[in-house]
Amino acid sequence: MRQRAAERGRTVARSSSGIVAGLTAAAVAAVAFLAYQASANAPASVASTAGPKASVSASAEPTAKPKPSVDPLAVPAASGKGERVVYALKDRRVWLVDENGKALRTFTVMPSPVSPPPGVHQVTSRSGTVRGSDGVPIEHVVRFANVDEVAIGFSAAQDGSMASPDPTSKTGGVRMTREDGDAMWSFATVGAKVVVVP
Structure with a gap:
């Protein structure tokens, strides 16, 4: 009787460890999948992939430097010198x-x-x-x-x-x-x- 109880205990322990191992593997796979999705959908400046950096498109670059503001009431430059x-x-x-x-x-x-x-x-x-x-x-x-x-x-x-x-x-x-x-x-x-x- 003791021998049967011991065998049952080993069988339960094996099936429990199998369930735990299966659950752990499923959890690791789910975390890995979620991490992949997050990095795939993150902007290039935030993604942590080691792949090549995305180049900045021409439309994102400033087209021209802002001009310094000119005082509309300033004396016209082409008006000579002196009083x-x-x-x-x-x-x-x-x-x-x-x-x-x-x-x-x-x-x-x-x-x-x-x-x-x-x-x-x-x-x-x-x-x-x-x-x-x-x-x-x-x-x-x-x-x-x-x-x-x-x-x-x-x-x-x-x-x-x-x-x-x-x-x-x-x-x-x-x-x-x-x-x-x-x-x-x-x-x-x-x-x-x-x-x-x-």
């Missing part, structure tokens, strides 16, 4: 620039129907208070160019408006606010340089 008034036709903007190239003031203007040609000009005459060729009372007139017998100059309307003259008329008044007109009057005396850029 000057700079008038940018396209931007409808004026800068009053000191001898070191620093903008003392910048402001927008309302261009005249007749525009001055780009280049270097000189203040030729000034008037304190007059009536513009469009009939509007203006002040602080600073003339610097002539185009087809039309005098071109900066001025401020006495009513403070920057309304543009009739575009069909041949006038040369570049209008600005009264405050900007005061600054222009103080800065641009006869003989002062005026640089017109496109």
Whole structure:
């Protein structure tokens, strides 16, 4: 009887160890499969496979270096040097620039129907208070160019408006606010340089 019990115990132990071995093998296989799936689905930068590195595609690389930001109110680079008034036709903007190239003031203007040609000009005459060729009372007139017998100059309307003259008329008044007109009057005396850029 003891012998039968011992044989039964050995049989149970063998079948238990077989079950444990089978379960362990199944667990190892499952872990190995899950590890394979994880490495196959991981991004190239995280995967731990020893295979060749994936190359970066052209679309992932930056196409161009970002350009340094440019101050839109900075004095135009092609406007010369020294003390000057700079008038940018396209931007409808004026800068009053000191001898070191620093903008003392910048402001927008309302261009005249007749525009001055780009280049270097000189203040030729000034008037304190007059009536513009469009009939509007203006002040602080600073003339610097002539185009087809039309005098071109900066001025401020006495009513403070920057309304543009009739575009069909041949006038040369570049209008600005009264405050900007005061600054222009103080800065641009006869003989002062005026640089017109496109």
